[in-house]
């Protein structure tokens with residue numbers, strides 16, 4: 001059986017997708033100079049003064065004093081030290097390469113070209129540690145920017161974003177903290193999501209246990225959505241550009257990295273890796289696999305991208321998706337529900353679809369506001385053409401809903417005519433938005449306004 005743990009993550013009903021304990025806030029003292037750079041780096045430091053990234057050209061000077069810790073790194077065995085080292089080198093690599101793009105953006109409103117050679121005192125230990133973890137040597141969502149980067153301010157309190165802070169930062173401003181710590185916050189409900197996913201997969205011939213798991217699945221997605229919605233207050237949309245450039249990838253961002261990135265002292269040829277993105281989070285892919293939305297993904301570049309992003313996750317997460325997919329394929333959910341005409345199970349599944357829709361539609365509103373209204377740069381940090389891709393996945397949810405509704409009958413919980421009315425509103429919203437977007441000179445504000453006009457605004 002493939003492992004679901006790597007000593008840092010353990011994908012189970014206790015930990016969900018969060019690390020098994022709080023990540024290290026600092027590196028061990030043997031990496032003092034590296035830790036100092038991480039602390040001095042943010043545009044705004046913890047003490048409120050400007051850091052290295054506040055000045056054009058400073059990071060290029062600062063990294064010259066960094067020793068090459070390759071020999072030390074090779075001795076490390078502890079998963080938490082390895083994760084913290086990967087995080088530190090990821091931050092340093094992105095800060096060093098993307099600092100010129102950030103400063104050009106401040107001056108001109110356009111991202112300039114990045115530094116395209118990573119010096120060996122960064123690249124050699126970075127690639128070594130990436131190989132030990134089994135991930136690409138570039139800032140990722142799991143070990144580096146998000147899940148492996150939090151510490152609790154008050155250890156007695158929970159995972160609400162306001163009690164979380166970042167161990168390593170780029171801008172150092174509160175909007176960066178709110179943005180990425182909210183991703184951690186949302187994952188506080190992932191243990192129940194994993195529990196319900198295994199529950200659905202394993203209750204093949206037991207209707208009551210299937211219904212119990214489906215109910216937990218839908219309820220957990222609802223809680224996840226409630227936390228997701230808090231993004232609007234955790235991070236102000238106008239401030240997304242303060243840190244966005246630092247999470248860009250090499251792949252798909254030709255304007256920033258036209259020639260890829262040379263890892264000096266490691267590879268002669270340039271490398272291309274995708275950037276950090278919430279699309280590396282596991283909640284929605286898990287929901288899609290369990291609920292069957294994945295069977296309605298269109299066959300296009302977006303689907304290829306989402307599947308490519310599986311490789312940008314820890315191996316234990318990739319194993320989890322593989323096992324779950326196999327289980328769900330061996331006994332497709334809708335077939336199980338229709339075979340016994342399990343109307344209650346169908347109702348729970350429809351509730352889960354509603355939540356997946358609300359997640360994706362709310363998330364689409366994030367994209368409209370945080371990205372489309374802030375910049376004309378049409379590439380997302382993961383390197384995708386934003387506008388055309390995000391709505392595709394909403395359509396996949398519509399198809400799954402339609403298919404399920406064909407099997408459902410009126411009951412105490414669910415009335416078809418009412419459901420159709422609300423479904424048509426959702427379809428109308430997306431169609432109208434796509435109509436506006438089909439014109440080159442579209443106004444992002446009018447796309448956003450439609451959410452409210454049709455009564456589907458996210459807040």
Ligand code: HEM
Pocket residue numbers: 182183186228231276277278279280281283284285306360363366367370371380381382383384386389390393
């Ligand atoms: C202001 C907040 C956010 C913005 C601006 C945003 C932006 C984006 C963009 C542009 C993409 C396109 C793919 C790419 O990265 O290249 C994307 C994809 C994605 N994001 Fe986000 N995101 C935000 C918050 C979140 C959060 C909080 C989560 C979940 C924890 C999340 C989960 C996803 C997922 C699962 C995808 C893949 C597309 C899908 O399956 O529908 N995002 N996001």
